[in-house]
Amino acid sequence: MTARPDPFIHPITRLSICGLLAAGADWVEFAALRDAAGISDSVLSKQSVALEDAGYVEVRKGAVGRRPRTWFRLTAQGRQALEDHLAWLAQLEEAVSAGSPDVTQVTANPVNRRTRPRTVPSPD
Amino acid sequence: MRDAAGDPAALELLRMQRSRLADRMRPPWWYLTGSAIAWAVLFAGPFILQYLLHGVPRWPSLIGTAAALCLLRLLPWGLARATGLAVRLRNFRYRGRLALIAMIVVWFAASSTETFLIRHGLLVAAIVVAALAVAAQMALLQARLRGIRQELRAGGEAA
Numbered sequence: 073m074t075a076r077p078d079p080f081i082h083p084i085t086r087l088s089i090c091g092l093l094a095a096g097a098d099w100v101e102f103a104a105l106r107d108a109a110g111i112s113d114s115v116l117s118k119q120s121v122a123l124e125d126a127g128y129v130e131v132r133k134g135a136v137g138r139r140p141r142t143w144f145r146l147t148a149q150g151r152q153a154l155e156d157h158l159a160w161l162a163q164l165e166e167a168v169s170a171g172s173p174d175v176t177q178v179t180a181n182p183v184n185r186r187t188r189p190r191t192v193p194s195p196d
Numbered sequence: 197m198r199d200a201a202g203d204p205a206a207l208e209l210l211r212m213q214r215s216r217l218a219d220r221m222r223p224p225w226w227y228l229t230g231s232a233i234a235w236a237v238l239f240a241g242p243f244i245l246q247y248l249l250h251g252v253p254r255w256p257s258l259i260g261t262a263a264a265l266c267l268l269r270l271l272p273w274g275l276a277r278a279t280g281l282a283v284r285l286r287n288f289r290y291r292g293r294l295a296l297i298a299m300i301v302v303w304f305a306a307s308s309t310e311t312f313l314i315r316h317g318l319l320v321a322a323i324v325v326a327a328l329a330v331a332a333q334m335a336l337l338q339a340r341l342r343g344i345r346q347e348l349r350a351g352g353e354a355a
Contacts, residue, residue: 091210097281104280108217
């Protein structure tokens, strides 16, 4: 196993957000991301703030008339973390489908769901 | 919060979500209509220069061309706001880019052919070329959008 999991984007909601932002579009609007991920406004707001604080996602806010519009983009750091994590997940999937004993090794290295990101932004 | 490692279908779920995102990249009617009008104006340029503005300054034709080019520039901006997906060409290295290159080639080739045919008095042939060129541009535009949708489904560079 060479690919490493990223504990910060390990939860499925964050993985979905990052995966969708990495799909090819440069910027994705709030409603498009919410609908594609199948999550609520509040969940997306909360997770996007966490991802932005971690430096994985860039947020741009604007408005069309009186309607606020929020756009998201994956940063280079977020893209790298996602690529590593997807590679790890793909290896895990292969190991599971092959019934490899390596699976126990992978899953025995659990990812702490509450773990802070690799680069924690300064409180200042 | 659900854990991806505990869910063997995490990657499958991501594929499904990307497919849902790609489905949003369907152009509204005004995008296709606006594109067709803009290309029709651009391909009408040689006719306007030869027949309508004979002996008249060329600036009205240039204004028409500039307006059509502005429209072609504004339409993707409107599409991004309508679909919620802002796509830049640099992200798409396959069909989307090829279709755009083909559109530029068709533009120059058709305009040159039209001018050549008009100068040789073959007006009907020039009109047919212009009509075919507009149809080709619309087909290529659709191909470009299809390429973008395929890239979104495939997950881009992160796939």
